[in-house]
Amino acid sequence: SSSSSLLLASCLMLPAFALSIVSTKISLSAATATTADKVLSNHATILADNSANLAISLYQNMAKEKGAENILISPVVVASSLGLVALGGKGSTASQVKTILNAAKVQDEQLHSGLAELLTEVSDPKERNVTWKISNRLYGPSSVTFAEDFVKSSKKHYKCDHSKINFRDKKSAVNSINEWAAKSTGGKLPEVTKDVENTDGAMIINAMFFKPHWDEQFHPTMVDNRGFLVSRSYTVALQMMHRTGGFLCVIVHFINPYKMFAAFSAQTGKKKKSNGNALTPSSGPSYTHLYPNLLIRTVNVDRGVNVVMTS
Incomplete structure (x- = not known):
């Protein structure tokens, strides 16, 4: 196969939400491929970096x-949810969200925009060589009316749809949510949840389809x-595609006990065509062992050096 796809579903229960975050200060903006004709605004760039930091902290805890x-x-899905x-809660809820995103100084409108x-x-x-579709829906109790x-x-801001649902009829609620997710992803994600635990609050459902x-x-x-x-003690044999060639890449060692490997495709002129990122266990075989002809230099991403030549 010449392409692969990723399906991701997540649920966020409201209003009670609490996240225990381990502080991890890194910068991923330097390792993000950008195009010459489009630059993110300053507050969007801040939120992009902070969202990546939040996701890695969540990953470590999970x-x-x-x-x-x-x-x-x-x-992006976690941050937008x-x-x-914050948009619906405002006040102290919005402040908590800003704290989690390390964006206390960002104005409310700048946060959402x-x-x-x-x-x-x-x-x-047009900007990225991928198919990336995300559907968001907020399910509220049938007794609630959403403010206009x-x-x-x-x-x-979030392309979010809204729907009322009877959470007390759990079977009907689960079927309704899964039917929506299946329809939103063209049948590729037939089930996002098996149960509805909270019958008093609301629920944000995300269904994402990603195909590079x-x-x-x-x-x-x-x-x-x-x-x-698969894990530090479990390896399975799988069929894998491989390709030999010269590419631009960087390996960044800053997540303990994990390391991030970011590989960039060859450049065409001044424009990078795409980039890829993957988290791999630090205890696994090194890339220099797997690919003895690959010359890799470690760089400091925080200083803005994000690409090295390999041979």
């Missing part, structure tokens, strides 16, 4: 709890069995 399970987190909470800018940028097929200004603003398109296609015959590290 990894401790879930052990060897696979964990998928979309920083929190933004929606900045997150809207991120959602638009990552889903623009909230409905208008949430659609404007290779700038340089893999040849169908370049497939063999290689070891895939």
